[in-house]
Amino acid sequence: MQRPVTFNPSDAGIRTDQTFHDENLPDSVACPHCSTGTLRPGVVWFDKMLPQDAFRLTVDALQIADPVVVVGTSGLVQPAASIPFVGQEAGAKIIEINPVSTALSNTADIFLALTAAVAMPQLIDELLA
Numbered sequence: 001m002q003r004p005v006t007f008n009p010s011d012a013g014i015r016t017d018q019t020f021h022d023e024n025l026p027d028s029v030a031c032p033h034c035s036t037g038t039l040r041p042g043v044v045w046f047d048k049m050l051p052q053d054a055f056r057l058t059v060d061a062l063q064i065a066d067p068v069v070v071v072g073t074s075g076l077v078q079p080a081a082s083i084p085f086v087g088q089e090a091g092a093k094i095i096e097i098n099p100v101s102t103a104l105s106n107t108a109d110i111f112l113a114l115t116a117a118v119a120m121p122q123l124i125d126e127l128l129a
Contacts, residue, residue, distance in 0.1 A: 050079065062087035069095045069123075072116045075102035084108075097123075 044050050062068065068087035075081045084104055088094050096108040097119040105111045112119050 044080075046077070055079070058083060059086055062092065063090045065090070065092040067095055068092045069097065070104060070108070071097045071120065073098065073102070075104045095123075 062083065063086075065087045068084050070084050073080070075084075081103075084094050084096075085107075088107070093110070094104070094108040095110045095112070096102070096104050097112045097114060097116055098105070099113060099115050101111070101113070
């Protein structure tokens with residue numbers, strides 16, 4: 001099996017001081033199915049509900065998860081902030097990867113004070129070793 005390549009954000013032109021103004025954002029993409037809508041990323045915007053089916057599937061998966069890896073979140077927005085605790089209550093080990101401490105950090109089994117760009121390639125390398 002080929003080992004993953006370490007991702008270096010600066011090689012991709014990503015700067016830690018980069019700000020995202022409208023001129024930095026890509027153009028929107030028209031929906032190929034209806035031609036009237038705009039495609040958007042598969043994320044939940046603030047003040048919007050989580051898709052109930054996806055949330056239910058997440059809770060089900062957490063019931064049988066061994067580790068739960070939480071990457072780069074403030075841990076403040078509910079109900080998503082409760083998700084790691086569902087896995088923990090079911091016996092999963094919690095690994096938090098975040099450059100700053102959160103409310104989850106003291107409860108996590110492992111807290112890595114690193115960015116995702118640094119920690120994830122290292123974690124994957126260890127898992128595949």
